[in-house]
Amino acid sequence: MKKTTRDHLITFGLVVVVYLIVQLLIATGNMSSLMQGLLVPMCTYSIVAIGLNLCVGYLGELSIGHAGFMCVGAFSGAVVSKLLSETVTNGILLFVIALAVGTLMAALCGFLIGIPVLRLRGDYLAIVTLAFGEIIKNIINVLYIGKDSQGFHFSLSNPIEIEEEGLWLINGAKGIAKITHLSSFTIGVVLILISLFVVYNLVNSRSGRAIMAIRDNRISAESVGINITKYKLMAFTISAAIAGAGGVLYAHNLSTVTATPANFGYNMSIMILVFVVLGGIGSFRGSIIAAVLLTLLPELLRGLSDYRMLIYSIVLIAMMLFNWSPRMKDFRAAHSLKGRFGKKTAKEAE
Amino acid sequence: MAVLEVKNLGISFGGLRAVDGFNVSIEKGQLYGLIGPNGAGKTTIFNMLTGVYKPTDGTIFLDGVNITGRKTTEINKAGVARTFQNIRLFQELSVLDNVKVGLHNGHAYSTITGILRLPKYRRSERRMDARALELLKVFDLDGEAELLASNLPYGKQRKLEIARALATDPKLLLLDEPAAGMNPNETQELMKTIRFVRDNFDMTILLIEHDMKLVSGICEKLTVLNFGQVLAQGDTAAVLNDPEVIKAYLGE
Numbered sequence: 001m002k003k004t005t006r007d008h009l010i011t012f013g014l015v016v017v018v019y020l021i022v023q024l025l026i027a028t029g030n031m032s033s034l035m036q037g038l039l040v041p042m043c044t045y046s047i048v049a050i051g052l053n054l055c056v057g058y059l060g061e062l063s064i065g066h067a068g069f070m071c072v073g074a075f076s077g078a079v080v081s082k083l084l085s086e087t088v089t090n091g092i093l094l095f096v097i098a099l100a101v102g103t104l105m106a107a108l109c110g111f112l113i114g115i116p117v118l119r120l121r122g123d124y125l126a127i128v129t130l131a132f133g134e135i136i137k138n139i140i141n142v143l144y145i146g147k148d149s150q151g152f153h154f155s156l157s158n159p160i161e162i163e164e165e166g167l168w169l170i171n172g173a174k175g176i177a178k179i180t181h182l183s184s185f186t187i188g189v190v191l192i193l194i195s196l197f198v199v200y201n202l203v204n205s206r207s208g209r210a211i212m213a214i215r216d217n218r219i220s221a222e223s224v225g226i227n228i229t230k231y232k233l234m235a236f237t238i239s240a241a242i243a244g245a246g247g248v249l250y251a252h253n254l255s256t257v258t259a260t261p262a263n264f265g266y267n268m269s270i271m272i273l274v275f276v277v278l279g280g281i282g283s284f285r286g287s288i289i290a291a292v293l294l295t296l297l298p299e300l301l302r303g304l305s306d307y308r309m310l311i312y313s314i315v316l317i318a319m320m321l322f323n324w325s326p327r328m329k330d331f332r333a334a335h336s337l338k339g340r341f342g343k344k345t346a347k348e349a350e
Numbered sequence: 351m352a353v354l355e356v357k358n359l360g361i362s363f364g365g366l367r368a369v370d371g372f373n374v375s376i377e378k379g380q381l382y383g384l385i386g387p388n389g390a391g392k393t394t395i396f397n398m399l400t401g402v403y404k405p406t407d408g409t410i411f412l413d414g415v416n417i418t419g420r421k422t423t424e425i426n427k428a429g430v431a432r433t434f435q436n437i438r439l440f441q442e443l444s445v446l447d448n449v450k451v452g453l454h455n456g457h458a459y460s461t462i463t464g465i466l467r468l469p470k471y472r473r474s475e476r477r478m479d480a481r482a483l484e485l486l487k488v489f490d491l492d493g494e495a496e497l498l499a500s501n502l503p504y505g506k507q508r509k510l511e512i513a514r515a516l517a518t519d520p521k522l523l524l525l526d527e528p529a530a531g532m533n534p535n536e537t538q539e540l541m542k543t544i545r546f547v548r549d550n551f552d553m554t555i556l557l558i559e560h561d562m563k564l565v566s567g568i569c570e571k572l573t574v575l576n577f578g579q580v581l582a583q584g585d586t587a588a589v590l591n592d593p594e595v596i597k598a599y600l601g602e
């Protein structure tokens with residue numbers, strides 16, 4: 001078996017094993033409801049982190065606007081499930097439809113925003129993605145969509161009137177209310193597996209190689225006939241789509257979703273970026289592990305009240321050192337099985 | 351008909367006339383040398399031939415087709431591949447994958463095919479692996495296929511760049527100082543390899559080089575560039591014995 005294939009299977013296996021353990025804990029009553037409430041958010045963050053890692057680790061562009069794509073996925077997905085909740089009674093089917101729409105809408109936004117943004121480089125690109133993320137959140141905050149016997153009503157900025165028995169889809173800053181609770185830990189885990197499948201297969205295909213070639217050296221990628229714009233946009237769009245899928249999961253775990261700074265602002269973007277960086281840029285498995293551990297940690301430490309944030313920061317620093325310091329890298333290389341058998345190979349860098 | 355026909359090519363950077371009135375005609379299968387002192391404008395000519403720089407004047411014909419001013423990507427698709435003076439590999443990719451990026455356009459399958467791993471994905475990838483290994487073998491790099499490109503020693507990185515360029519199946523191969531940083535043994539070997547590539551791939555090669563042993567050993571024709579202008583042009587032996595050339599470039 002090829003090393004990459006084995007590496008992927010380990011990640012898939014890890015996710016499935018953790019899933020089974022959690023199910024066992026729940027079944028035997030060994031998991032607090034507080035913990036159970038964290039399961040879907042953990043899945044959400046893992047998925048968005050996987051998407052962002054594609055952008056940061058493989059396209060090589062720093063985005064701090066991914067919460068915006070998550071927001072687009074969350075709202076468009078929730079609007080669709082609300083509209084169809086009477087016609088489609090099967091919860092799974094309803095979720096799949098919402099997922100498809102939310103993912104596509106996020107992909108569309110990623111594509112449209114990618115056109116101007118990907119012309120920029122480095123810090124400039126990061127700042128502009130941040131701006132677009134905030135713009136998305138703010139637009140959704142003043143968006144009113146309602147439906148009544150007269151049909152659809154739509155407004156930006158001005159609250160509108162709809163008939164009493166009409167249905168609010170998005171009510172400005174009040175967001176979307178009474179969302180059907182369609183998300184579950186199982187669905188979240190399945191979505192993680194699908195996201196992993198997509199990104200792993202993408203980066204190990206012809207297109208993935210083109211994306212990484214552009215990251216490593218744009219000029220020589222051009223010199224061997226790679227269409228730079230096409231592959232940059234493709235990576236950014238897929239990355240946004242995955243963040244959107246995370247958003248759909250997130251929204252259907254809440255009864256009301258609003259576009260607040262805490263939900264979909266740059267704080268969220270940066271939190272996801274922290275998962276990506278600490279988990280190891282380019283490592284999808286690392287992103288998931290970081291997302292899970294760092295979501296879990298503040299809750300586990302709740303009893304320690306005053307020391308909670310202190311310990312959290314220490315863990316952040318420790319993870320940073322473990323993943324990034326040159327000495328730790330050498331140490332791991334020397335003590336890993338792969339390191340013992342000869343030279344460093346390409347696959348290790350993944 | 352000439353594979354490469356360049357007429358009156360010139361470029362200015364602000365006030366600096368880096369290349370002026372450059373003409374060259376290279377026949378199919380020729381091994382052509384471009385030499386000249388540092389800063390003469392050799393790399394700049396490569397950059398214009400590959401669309402990295404847009405020429406201020408002049409025209410470039412590849413196999414009779416005017417490719418002047420086209421984008422780098424399009425020019426590669428038209429049949430020009432190159433290596434770089436300051437090595438530009440895909441550092442974080444394996445040696446094999448570097449060559450497979452070169453095979454990108456020759457072995458196309460869609461992104462969806464790749465993500466879903468449809469049968470065509472496996473077939474194409476297998477063919478690409480085989481072809482890439484074949485190319486690596488020419489440069490004696492097949493043993494290092496799984497290594498990261500950045501972990502190769504310097505001389506091998508230069509060879510890998512040539513393999514990657516060849517993977518795009520070009521009509522014309524441009525080599526910018528392929529022997530730079532190589533020891534005499536490696537240079538000897540490289541000369542053999544370049545000849546092998548020309549003969550077995552039916553390749554037309556234009557190369558920039560400072561190593562006179564290599565130039566006189568394998569180039570059939572030469573152009574000497576000085577301050578952006580052609581100083582001498584013609585058969586290697588004649589050019590290297592030209593008193594002007596000796597005075598301006600070779601010394602003494």
Ligand SMILES: Nc1ncnc2c1ncn2[C@@H]1O[C@H](COP(=O)(O)OP(=O)(O)OP(=O)(O)O)[C@@H](O)[C@H]1O
Nearest residue numbers: 363366368386387388389390391392393394395435
């Ligand atoms: N992008 C650019 N902007 C301004 N000047 C440039 C640019 N590229 C090249 N030049 C100038 O053009 C002249 C020719 O440079 P070039 O790199 O072509 O020389 P060369 O013949 O390849 O030299 P070497 O043997 O040192 O590689 C130099 O004076 C250089 O400074």
Ligand SMILES: [Mg+2]
Nearest residue numbers: 392393394435
């Ligand atoms: Mg040069």
